[in-house]
Each structure stands twice: as structure tokens, then as C-alpha cells.
């Protein structure tokens with residue numbers, strides 16, 4: 001197919017999606033098969049859906065790693081897994097004070113959502129009580145901020161306690177397609193993950209569920225996973241790009257290019273045109289210089305560091321958003337001078353617990 005014909009086809013497809021057409025699997029596969037030379041044109045078209053729903057805003061999210069490493073599960077991609085030899089910090093629960101302090105720094109830096117994340121299969125009663133205290137404290141100290149909890153597999157009664165404490169959302173990623181799941185984890189199932197997302201929905205929390213791409217999945221499996229997120233009605237969709245940590249089974253797995261990452265993001269945007277799509281863990285390593293281009297499709301990111309790896313400095317993230325002509329959701333547009341994003345980035349990067357794996361728990 002010639003370039004012009006192809007671009008016209010995508011433009012027409014985007015028009016139909018804007019009018020309510022649900023992308024088909026065949027169309028999604030065609031998007032992923034876009035040649036490198038057509039990928040920026042694809043991004044421009046997909047970006048029309050992004051701007052239609054979210055304008056030029058970027059939602060900033062901030063991770064607080066409440067508990068790191070020491071997980072009994074065996075997710076192959078995760079530096080916190082059972083037997084992981086990855087050189088990460090391992091620690092048990094942060095105090096409520098420390099969690100609240102870190103959350104406050106993220107909010108000062110522009111975050112409108114704080115994600116309270118703990119490694120592990122799922123929380124105990126005591127863990128839930130600990131996190132509800134943190135939720136109450138973070139919301140008291142930061143009026144208007146959204147809090148998302150990410151504590152692993154969860155029972156509905158625990159989800160209800162989190163919601164009652166004020167949690168707005170619960171994150172639990174599907175990560176990959178059901179047909180791929182047994183390759184990446186043996187200690188829990190894809191169905192367990194779906195049940196957790198359903199439990200969070202049942203108690204009224206906003207479902208946040210996304211992907212890790214670059215695990216060795218096929219294009220068909222990428223489409224399968226994106227359609228599953230559409231069927232689950234996920235409100236926010238973090239897209240993580242595999243960080244192949246040394247000491248994990250996926251060490252040395254490098255399957256992504258920046259343009260492929262853009263095609264995956266565009267496919268997700270076309271499947272879920274009105275949902276928050278977030279560039280998450282591994283964006284710096286895989287999108288590289290095309291990160292700001294990715295914001296034409298995605299409308300959300302994590303500020304600064306991830307759970308067990310350092311991200312780009314927070315001030316660079318905010319400068320990137322401003323340079324690309326976007327504004328942080330809930331903030332006035334910053335002046336355009338260098339450093340104008342004006343964040344105490346060193347403070348943000350000193351998040352007590354230091355570095356923290358992709359938000360995959």
C-alpha cells in the first residue's frame with residue numbers, strides 16, 4: 001500500500017472511531033504492521049483522538065513504593081520476584097509518615113494522582129489497615145489529589161475498605177494476553193488478575209489496568225490484551241515497556257524499538273480512544289528521544305522514578321511536557337525558559353526508600 005493511500009486509510013479509520021466505531025482485531029493488527037516510515041503519520045492521526053478527549057493536558061502520576069522486593073510470586077519480568085538476583089532495594093513497609101511525605105513531594109511536583117504500591121501476592125488484613133491509614137493521611141494533606149492503591153491480588157472486602165478510606169482507583173495490570181500469561185507467571189493466573197480488577201470495580205474504585213510490552217508476545221497477543229482491557233472497561237491504562245533486569249528470566253530480552261513502542265501506543269489509543277493511556281515503566285529506555293512524540297498518543301505519565309529503577313529526573317519530565325506544548329493536568333502552563341518547570345527535582349529523587357521495577361504488581 002502506498003504511503004498516501006495508507007495515511008488516508010488511517011485518517012478515515014480515526015474518523016470512524018470518533019463516530020463510535022470499535023476497532024476490529026484486523027484493523028488493530030494493521031495498525032501494528034504500520035511501516036516505520038508511516039509511524040509518525042499514524043501517531044498524528046491517533047493524536048486527534050487523544051486531543052479530542054484530553055486536549056493538550058498530560059496527567060502526572062507519582063509512585064510511592066510502600067514495600068519493595070521480597071515477593072513470593074514468580075513473574076518473569078519483575079525484579080522483585082521470588083529468587084530475583086536483581087540489585088534492588090528490599091524493604092518492608094514504609095511508615096505512614098514517610099509515605100505521606102513522599103506523596104506530598106509528588107503532588108508538589110505536579111502529580112494529580114498518587115499511586116501507593118506494595119510488592120507481594122496481595123495484602124493481609126493488617127496490610128490493608130496500614131494502607132487505609134496512609135490513604136486518609138495523603139488525602140487530608142493534599143486536598144483534591146487522587147489516590148490509587150496497587151497491592152496485588154485483592155479480595156472484595158479489602159477493596160471495600162480501601163474505597164471507604166478514600167482510594168479513588170485500584171491498579172492491577174493484566175500485563176499481557178491470556179494466551180501468553182502462563183509464559184510469564186506460574187504462581188497466579190490471568191483469571192486471578194481479572195478477578196482483582198473486577199473486585200475493584202465492584203466497590204466503586206476506578207479500574208486502572210495495563211500492559212507490559214516486549215515480553216516476547218506476538219502482535220496478535222498485543223491486540224488480545226488491548227481488547228481485554230477494553231472489555232474490562234479499564235479507565236486508565238499504563239503501558240510499561242519491559243525493562244529486562246539482570247538477574248531475572250527476561251534478562252537480555254530486547255524486542256522493542258522506539259517506533260514499535262509508538263505503534264503499540266497508537267493501537268491502544270485506537271482501541272480505547274477515550275481512556276487514560278499512560279507511558280509507564282521503561283519509557284526512557286525504549287522510547288528514548290521519541291518520548292515527547294509518545295505524548296501525542298498517551299495523555300499520562302509517571303513522574304520521576306519507578307518502583308525499582310530510576311526514571312528520568314522529574315524536572316526533565318516536566319520540561320519535556322512543556323517543550324512538547326502540553327500542560328500538566330490541573331496546573332497552569334509553565335513559562336518556557338529552561339528550568340521553568342521549577343520543581344525541586346533533587347528532593348523528588350531522594351524519595352526516602354531510594355529506587356524502587358516497573359509498576360507491575
Ligand code: SF4
Pocket residue numbers: 071072073074075078079080081082118119120121152360361
Ligand atoms: S509483579 Fe508483583 S506479584 Fe509479580 S513478582 Fe513482581 S511484585 Fe510480585
